[in-house]
Amino acid sequence: xxxxxxxxxxxxxxxxxxxxxxxxxxxxxxxxxxxxxxxxxxxxxxxxxxxxxxxxxxxxxxxxxxxxxxxxxxxxxxxxxxxxxxxxxxxxxxxxxxxxxxxxxxxxxxxxxxxxxxxxxxxxxxxxxxxxxxxxxxxxxxxxxxxxxxxxxxxxxxxxxxxxxxxxxxxxx
Ligand code: FEO
Numbered sequence: 415x416x417x418x419x420x421x422x423x424x425x426x427x428x429x430x431x432x433x434x435x436x437x438x439x440x441x442x443x444x445x446x447x448x449x450x451x452x453x454x455x456x457x458x459x460x461x462x463x464x465x466x467x468x469x470x471x472x473x474x475x476x477x478x479x480x481x482x483x484x485x486x487x488x489x490x491x492x493x494x495x496x497x498x499x500x501x502x503x504x505x506x507x508x509x510x511x512x513x514x515x516x517x518x519x520x521x522x523x524x525x526x527x528x529x530x531x532x533x534x535x536x537x538x539x540x541x542x543x544x545x546x547x548x549x550x551x552x553x554x555x556x557x558x559x560x561x562x563x564x565x566x567x568x569x570x571x572x573x574x575x576x577x578x579x580x581x582x583x584x585x586x587x
Contacts, residue, residue, distance in 0.1 A: 416478040417525050423518055424530070428471040429485045430514060435464035437490040437507060441500050444493060450565075452573030453497055460504075462577040467537070474533050497565070498555040505548040512541040 438460040446454035475482050494500045515537045522531040551568075558564035 415525075416480055416527060416530070420521060420525050420527055420530060421475070421478075421480050423521055424471060424475055425483050425485070427514060427518055428468060428475065428482065429487065430511060431464055431468040431471060432487045433490070434507065434511065435461050435468060436487055438464060438504070440490040440492055441494065441504070445497065445500065450497060450569050450572075452569035452571065453500070456572040456575045457500075459575045459577045466580055467540075470533075470536070474530075478529075497568075498552065501548055501552050501555060505545060505552060508541065508544045508548060512545065515541055 438457045442454045442457035442461060445451075445457055472482055491503075494503070515534060519531065519534045519538060522528075522534060551572075554568055555565075558568060
């Protein structure tokens with residue numbers, strides 16, 4: 415059974431995913447505004463992935479016969495110190511998301527809601543990949559330091575990231 419406690423927590427996570435999308439859209443804009451078009455692309459793809467996460471929660475909550483309650487989405491920061499600052503903030507944010515997914519997974523188990531527990535497994539795995547990507551890029555940025563050539567080379571790498579849309583009708587998968 416999809417309890418009220420779980421419904422409220424899942425709705426909150428849907429809102430967290432919207433904030434994630436908003437944050438990365440803001441970072442995409444800022445990166446573009448300082449001439450880092452590759453980083454702008456990377457964050458735009460991240461924004462698109464977060465919207466997929468939102469819609470997975472939306473479809474799953476709806477599939478349980480429950481109305482989704484859309485809450486207010488907070489405004490993200492619009493300025494950043496550097497690309498390193500953006501990726502450090504991204505990692506910190508994703509660590510928070512990982513903690514909230516873990517809490518949700520614990521709650522699904524304690525409420526004996528196995529369908530929700532299975533649904534959340536995809537997110538548990540996704541968070542490992544997201545944090546790993548951020549750590550890799552932070553590592554490269556630390557090595558690059560003040561080297562403009564290195565930064566431009568990394569920006570070219572970030573330009574290669576492509577959004578892969580999920581197959582149709584699998585939003586709740
Ligand atoms: Fe939806 Fe970046 O976690």
